[in-house]
Structures are given as C-alpha cells and as structure tokens.
Amino acid sequence: MKVSKEQSSANRQAILETAARLYRERGIGGVGVAEITREAGFTHGGFYGHFDSKEALAAEACELAFAAPLARLNATLEKHEGDATPYITNYLRTQHRDKPGEGCPMPTLAIDAGREPGLVSDAVTQGISGYLKAFASHRPDGSVTEAPEAADKARAVVVLSALIGGMVLARATSSAAPALSDEILAILQEELSTFWKNG
Amino acid sequence: MKVSKEQSSANRQAILETAARLYRERGIGGVGVAEITREAGFTHGGFYGHFDSKEALAAEACELAFAAPLARLNATLEKHEGDATPYITNYLRTQHRDKPGEGCPMPTLAIDAGREPGLVSDAVTQGISGYLKAFASHRPDGSVTEAPEAADKARAVVVLSALIGGMVLARATSSAAPALSDEILAILQEELSTFWKNG
DNA sequence: TGTACATCAGTGAACGCGCGTTCACTGATGTAC
C-alpha cells in the first residue's frame, strides 16, 4: 500500500537512523539490510526504493552517525571557551563504552572504512577531518583560530588518537577484564586532560 | 588420503597462520573458513579435524597474532634499555599501516573482541594486558620494574591508546586523504616519543 | 467538492550465492604379526 510523501521520507529517515545505530554496534558487515528494515518497522522489499545498495545506505548512515557527535564536540568547545577537557571526560565515560550505538562512530566505523576504498571510506574520512579541525582550531588558552599551527594540529591528533584507541581498548577488555577496562578510561580522562592543557 | 602426524600438525599450523593474517586484514567476520583453508592449501572439509569451530580457530589465531608482535616489543625495549621510542617510531610507519596482515593485531582484532564475550575476547584481553605490562614495566630512565607505579601505568595506557587509535585513523583515511593519513603518523611519531620521555 | 484513475511506497516470495558445519568416502600412514 502506498504511503504519503512525508510518511515515506520519514520512513527513509527511520531506516537511516536504525542503520547508523546498528552499524556502530556491530560494524557494517555485521548487520544485514533485512535486520535494519525490520528494526525500523518495515519489510526489506521496499529498501531499494530508498537506497541504491547496502553500500549507499552505509555511507549515508556514516555521515549521519558523525553529524550529532561532531555538533556536540563543537558545542562543548564553544560553551567552555575552547576547553576540551569536559568533552574528553565525557567521551571516556563507561556509559559511552557500553552504548556504542549512540556514541562516537570512529571506534567502530573507522576500522570498516580502512578495509577498502569506497563511499564509506569517504564519509568516515570526512568525519575524521571534521573532528581534527574542531580540536585543532581551539587552543587551551581559549582562543580560536581558523589557521591551526603545527602545535595545534599535533595536540588534536594526539588527543583524538588516544580517545579512539582508548575506547577500542576499553571495549575489547570490558567483558574479560572489567577492572582493567575501567582503569584505562580513568587514566585517560586524567592524562588527556592534562595533555590538552599543558601540551 | 592420510598424512603423517608431523605433516598434519604442520598443516594445522599453516591454517592457523593464514587465519592470523587474514583476520588482521579483514576482521574475523570478514573471512570464511573455506577461504582460510583454501589459502593454506587445503579443502575446507578437513578443517573440523583440526579445530572445533570457527570461533576456536579465531581465538587461537588471535593468540598467535599477538605472540610475535609482543615478543618484538619486549625485545626492542630490552635492546634499547627501556627506551620505547624506537618501537613507537617503527609502529607508526606507513608500511605497518599498509600491511595490517603482518602487523599489530590490536587495531583490527580489538574491535572484534569488543563486540561480544567469548574466546576471542579473552585472547585479545590477554594480549592487551601483555602490551600494557611491557610498556609499564620499562621507565624512560632505562630502569625496569616488576611493580609499575601509577605514573608507569599511565604512560603505558596513553602510549598504547594513541598508537592504536592513530593506526586506526591512518588506515581509515589512507585511501580518501593519503596526505592526512601520512601526517597523522608523522605527528604521532614525534609527539608520542616526546611524551614517553617527558611524561 | 466529488468521482475515476494513474502512481508508486511498501509487501512478501523468490533468485543465486557464500556461509559454518557434517559426512561418506579415499588412500597413505603406521601398527600388529
């Protein structure tokens, strides 16, 4: 049965949001088109009316998955006058570790992006650039720059790498060594905040 | 046709090594039992004479994938009297980025380990602990300790997180933004070496 | 505003394919005599 144009584009959006969540939880290869459409409330037959292929969906879902977290980073930096430590502390919470579907897409999707070139790789690279730009354009002293210098870029790369790597390690160890997992997060909260302020 | 015991256990080892390589390249979910056995020179029918299941192979392959890199880390630390900077610089080479199958298992397998509890998760957690212990027991001044203090653990966690996260980022961006990918590695080589020495 | 009909969003069965796993079979290995 047909459905109104508004309803149809809302349905498309529902599929996209479901995909963005499931892909972050289990990776792009780990979730099928049928499961995504079912979870969004539909059958899989109508999927190709909305998207050209699974890869096209994955690319759009990656963009969507980056949008909110990146906006949140910029908002947090704005609010705290360039101080990234609240963002760092928040990123490294156990709640973020335990709910990958609603968090930062990088610790899961960046690995998928690295496997082969394509739309997903492009979208993720775009997202990573956005994150780096956001960090690099804010200095610990609160000033904002449009043209980050080497030291600004360096600070951004170190902090972002450690956030992502730390989250990957915390998630990998959370079931077999929960105390270690918590410790990794706690140490990084402290160390990266210090690093952000003192270089 | 039957085969001698020595040959059979060599065949088992060949399957294991092939798996350790392919899993690092494309993730555990991205490679099938048939492809692994074929690449190792056999048909897939004999697989279950060597391993109970794909998961059992994956767990053993993870252990194997950690063994050589971890031994190399300890050897390098030994050789350079606790100075981790040669290891850091070597880890962050473009060659390592471009050949995941022969390198550190963490940037690929730690994500698989984080998805669900099980044998793989246990093996990877073991490997991560080994890496952290190796880093933490060596101090920048060249001394070695069996009981790392908070500062030693902190240094280990930051360096390992940034190594892994940096490699994930470098691999994700290498096809869509190769210059950025190279820059990430170069920055981290410099910054993490400095961090190791100066805290 | 009301009616007749073309459009097309979503359904559900079907496609070929590769997955992990099983199994009857083969024939070289290795043991018993």
Place this chain on the structure above:
DNA sequence: TGTACATCAGTGAACGCGCGTTCACTGATGTAC
C-alpha cells in the same frame, strides 16, 4: 624385514541458513476532470 590391515587426515558433495538484490503484486495516495 615383509606383509596385512586398522587408522584417520584430507576430499568434495551436501545440509540449512542468511545474505544482498529483484520483482509481481497490493492498495492508499494524489491528480485530472
């Protein structure tokens, strides 16, 4: 040392299943009059 035979490592066909994708169909939407 030589022969007869049980063992069992590896083969290749087959299993049920879920994958991405296609398609004839349905029936509400939205347009033409």
